[in-house]
Amino acid sequence: MDILGMFTEERAVVSGAEVAEQLGTSRSTAYRYLQSLVTNRFLEEAPAGGFRLGLRVLELARVARRAFGLSDVAMPVMQRLAAQARESVLLTRRSGDLVVCLDRAESVAHSVRISYERGSVLPLNAGASALALLAWEEPATLRDLLGRAQLSSFTPNTVTDVDALVKRLEKIRRAGYSVTRGELDNEVLGVAAPIRDESGGVVAALSVAAIAARVPASRQPGIVAAVRAAAGEISERLITVAG
Structure with a gap:
């Protein structure tokens, strides 16, 4: 190991x-x-x-994704969202103080793709997916987690102050979604919403990741609405499978 x-x-x-x-x-x-x-x-x-x-590691990675059950349930919705938004769609999950990309769907509309591969490990404090995964944590758990994590800065827009991050997460929780521009990568816009299980807990996040220059302000509300609707549909599918 x-x-x-x-x-x-x-x-x-x-x-x-x-x-x-x-x-x-x-x-x-x-x-x-x-x-x-x-x-x-x-x-x-x-x-x-x-x-x-070696190849055995790839085999285990595929088994691990299937064990979560999320990819099989989410992929049809992700593919539809990628076509609708004309951008890359990511399925992510938190593991301790890291965020892992479980799966992704690509749009054929653009040849330039966001390079968050399956299995990529993303930081806890940067990017729309991470913030959507954190926003619904209990306050005490959240502060403990952020206090222990290494909050790295990736661009001038990355938030690394715990108090500022907690306040931002409160706003995200009230809004029901997160939007980031240039916080993990300078040129990337992210829009994410939580995916919930039958207990109502947040188990994953669904996000659109796009080159920010391709998304004018007029397009953003439509992408937000599409992401939230898709995340809600995946949540409903998870509840149906669990039932």
């Missing part, structure tokens, strides 16, 4: 020497662990040397 945890977007390949240093073991022991992972298809040898993630 420690070896698998070494892989990041910036580190797609690791060497035996790096593994030995990370684990504090000899190279022979590190290579024995690596070969065990290769045998079980969690890793494979990279063409230029070292080791990269």
Whole structure:
């Protein structure tokens, strides 16, 4: 598990020497662990040397998404929303102090796509999805979570002050949706709404992510309404499946 945890977007390949240093073991022991992972298809040898993630990891990622049940329920609605909004649509869920992209649907209207891939990990304090996932947390839980999380700044518009973030989340909760411009990526507009389960709790968020220059102010209310309606439909579908 420690070896698998070494892989990041910036580190797609690791060497035996790096593994030995990370684990504090000899190279022979590190290579024995690596070969065990290769045998079980969690890793494979990279063409230029070292080791990269194997097909078994992709298989488990697919199983994990299906285990949530959200993707199967949400995808038809997401595809319809992507066609209607003519932009990328994301399905996200919070895991501790991170937000994970579970699935996405693309519109064929634009060739430029937002690069939030399935499985991408997003920050807790930036982006419409994250704010929609946080806004309905209990106040005490929310402050504890934000106090422990690393609130990074990605653009000049990113909010990192806990008090300011809590006030903003209160407004989002009253409005029922979140809108961000240039807070995670300088040129990206996000519109998100919560998805609820049969208990009424927020279990995921549905969002449209678009190049901000493509969305004039006149288009924004229509996208907000479409996102909220789609999130409500997915919530109803989840409740029906649970029942």
